Amino acid sequence: MCAAQQASATTPQPSDTAAQALSASLSRKVEIMIRSELGVPPEYNIAIGPRGKSNVAGYDRIAVTFSLPDEPNRAQTLDFLLSKDGNTLARLSKWDIANDPMAGLPITGRPVRGNVDAKVTIVNFDDLECPFCAKLNTEFFPDTINHYKGLVKFIYVDYPLTTIHPWAMHAAVNANCLAAQSGTAYWNYVDYLHTNGAEVSGSDNDPAKAAARLDHLAEQEGVRDHLDSARLEACVAKQDDSQIRAEMTAGDKLGVDSTPTFFVNGERWSGVLDESQLWIMIDRALREQGITPPPAEAPAAAGGAGTGQGQGDGSGGE
DSSP states (O other): OEEOOOOOOBOOOOOOTTOBOOOHHHHHHHHHHHHHHHTOOTTSEEEEOOBEEOSSTTEEEEEEEEEETTEEEEEEEEEEEEETTSOOEEOOOOOOOSSOGGGGSOOTTOBEEEOTTOSEEEEEEEOTTOHHHHHIIIIIHHHHHHHHTTSEEEEEEEOOOTTTOTTHHHHHHHHHHHHTTOHHHHHHHHHHHHHOHHHHHTTTTOHHHHHHHHHHHHHHHHHHTTOOHHHHHHHHHHOOOHHHHHHHHHHHHTTOOEESEEEETTEEEESOOOHHHHHHHHHHHHHHTTOOOOOOOOOOOSOSTTSOTTOOOOOOBO
């Protein structure tokens, strides 16, 4: 999968009155263990907070903050448990099951692929420069639409990993400019980029040249689908990423930290998986809705989406 390489967020707790800072040597031990066990990339900073009172006997609470130097506003904090003797580090997780995960997904008005009235919704947090997202888009998802024949729908939400994918945000903005006028144009653009990412990057991986290619492709799609060219050009030129930033913030709150991450009626999965595993999740969601899943069959040959521009399915917004 394409990892955003961020830890899941929790709400930072205020320091206790009797909080005690860890010694430099113990703080370093804690940091090394966290980096090793969680696979934290080297570019991330880790700040270890002081000891505070916990509800677990024999352990203190410490708040650990993960941040990127160039994105301080997206710093995230996790609570860990540190034994009184300083020899054991633990993580106690708790989950709120009172809220429906689907309620927090920013899907209102997003283009829909498949049956807009389907009872099973697959929401995919997508990065248009992510090769693993491309695999799902060009292989698994078209097979799934064909297999379930009207029982499912797909909605993509933007989560461009800007630290590792330099043109992903620009592509997402352009895709949304198209989506504002046509769901078909949006899906055509998404499919094309997921099939031809290397073409956009170019041999020199120049972000400025990639942006120009992305704009040209968006303009071509606008002509193909008879969109309002002036409106499209103004949107592309403005490069307003506020909607995408809001979607990313919503994803962070739901524990999204990599792409692809998708939700099948609220059940989350991150990374690439076998097609049969995706179908198990969908079958489970269908049964929960009282719908008998279609019989299992050998996966169809990859096709449908991702074969190039002009291949959208004509689905509109929800």
